[in-house]
Amino acid sequence: MNPPLLRIENVTKHFPGVVALDGVHLSVGHGEVHALLGENGAGKSTLLKILAGAQAADGGSLWFDGGALSPKDTPNQRQRAGIVTIYQEFNLLPALSVAENMYLSREPLRGGLIDWTKMYADAQAILDDLGLALDAKVDLKRLSVAQQQMVEIAKALTMQAKLIVMDEPTAALSAREVDTLHEVVRDLKRRGVSVVYVSHRLAEVKALCDRYTVFRDGKYVAAGNVADTTVAELVRCMVGRDIEVLKRVSPAPHMHSPTPVLRADHITRSKDLGGCALKLDDLSVEARPGEILGFAGLVGAGRTELARVIFGADACDSGVIYLNGTRLEHLKSPKDGLANGIALVPEDRKQQGCFLSHSIRSNLTLPSLGHLRKWGWMIDENREAELLENFRQRLRIKMTDGEAAIGTLSGGNQQKVLLARCMALKPKVLIVDEPTRGIDVGAKAEVHQVLFDLADEGVAVIAISSELAEVMAISDRIVTFREGRITGVVSAADATEERLMRLMAIGADAVSVPAEPIPLPA
């Protein structure tokens, strides 16, 4: 057997007060797609940084392509050696063209000046070769997240990458885009390029990867062939215990209040906001107290957009929202939504949710400060701390000090703080958008349990997720979206993955799709 392309042995890394990596191993063969698994805080990110040259290991050795890697290598040197890392936040410049991004600081020259013709031609050749329908001359900012990721991969190929490391590459992608990405990864493999694939989505790992390595709490736990294991086995390795996949037990129908707490009627928006297709075409939904209403659909299908209109974050042209039968006027900003008992945990934790450099305490209490005052004006810090302590216990938030910046928490715990922020307001309607994106299996189950508890307490929960399995597991009823329309409302009992996919992808529930459009009545 050939020596592996990458061999990492006994690598350790200490931070003040923490052992981030404790003698871990990783071995990746030529043309192999290798899954690196572990919960948040297991040490994956630290190892990726060491591999990329962004941080130096304290001990251990790294071998790559037949030679030892110096711990003093800079990220630049590692890239030249053939190790290219694609982070969740891309290293791309939005104002430059695709080709300029791909050849940034390595532009082909002719007589000391940039050879634009060659650069565009080379870039286009690589894009075409990957089977991507992308124009090398178009500005990067006009591409979707998924397309930008493809540009990152194409860029890696311009560097003659032998190993491409992908950190959570599918966290922000819709199902269709994930398929495209997997095609490209398989194509890389055929070219002999190895891939280290970090993901929390184990079904993807099962479908795509050849081998896996699991870390837990900074230690190496297991490695092996993906074909020889099961998703349940991988989960057990990652968390060190069995995790039951929580399935919502819908309350009996008579438990439901017959009157919806929230009714959105004929929400319509024809104009596009900010260039994206955010059209809403006559959407009506209702949510009853005590139920979890799932919103399923591809990214951009209208799920998030409708939720934001209900919350007051975005405007619509026409349509009415009723709360407990009362028509809500003037829902012009999130402030109005919150005042009416509608709360939203936004989809992008870092950009829309957290104040990363502020303390956990102030992140949690910000919208509730009006109720945490003494003498009518001064914030009562003791009551703030009490509130935090309550939620820390209730949601099992793992933290040592409420004064620490929220940015120091893992994604799952950040998400719990954001949930707590909304829960502290005691909303009647709670909208959670991608509540478990990018968080580990253990935290995910805990977040789901919190949503179940809230529903049982009588809150109407609207849960939006790109993960069909998640929507199916936690919802009582599921609303499907496609291209700005609602294509169906299915009760959890009747929902199958196939049926939902059909509603989301083609908008029809019938087993056979009519070959010709049904003529409209005159």
Next chain:
Amino acid sequence: MKSDMSTTAGSALAPKKSPDLFGFVERYGVLLVLAVLVLFFAIAQPRFLSLRNISNILTEVSIYGIMAVGMTYVILTAGVDLAVGSLLAFSAICGAFLVRALGGDFALSWLVGLGVACGVGTLAGLLHGLAITRLHVPPFIVTLGGLTVWRGMTLILGDGGPIGGFDAGYRWWGRGAVLGIPVPVLLLIAVSFAGFVVARYTRYGRQVYAVGGNAEAARLSGIDVKKILVSVYAIMGLLSGLSGFLLSARLGSAEAVAGVSYELRVIAAVVIGGTSLFGGIGGVGGTVVGSLLLGVLLNGLVMLDVSAYYQQVVIGIIIVFAVAFDTYAKSRRGGRV
């Protein structure tokens, strides 16, 4: 992790650290620089620590220190206000203009001067805020416009020269003292204390931090971001007006060239005090220390008979190094260096 994400002296929201030596240096870095400067000047020139000189320094600091408190709020929202020096002159000359028009020497003329200066300052600040939030012009540009507009208006109103002839009641605000403490210094203490308490212990203060920390998250948390932005520029205007009134009372006239390039000094005081230009991090406590540091430096160099030309060079270098030291101390704690 960016270094500006770590903690800062006097910050309301930054994480508190456990007491150890480096934590101390980190938290009080600028204060240490200030102590070293005071020690240096005191040894080099014994007159530096005379009561009279200390009172001088503090009175001098008061004028821009009051504005620096307002500037802290502006910078906490990730904005900036370049118009404060011009607005100081304009609001003071508006007050002086009305006082002169009413005869100059009448009972409570100071109240007219104070009221008009603060009112004009607040209105001008409101205009800045509205231009920023309604016309979507960046704060840098809006207040750069304000910098020249208000200076031009000052020259028009004063016909290029000063307006003076205040009575003793008016001048008391600049030259008087209570229990030996100069009136402007008392006002600086009052404004700083109020500024500190509001930033740290009120909902409004938290909302200012939130808007600067992450505007979109602030909006989704139910904060009226535009209202907060308009309010900080209005407060900045109010404090510019107050400073303008105090300076005119001190000089005995509202000068058309008063406060030229003060905006740089005020911004420097805030930044030296550890407030991040990216917003969301910092606080009034640090700003007070930053203002004192600048005051000590300006005064100390004069006391040492350093030529005015060299003073500028030294001050520029020390500003950069004070902030560099602060940043270094923080990044050490963040495990970066």
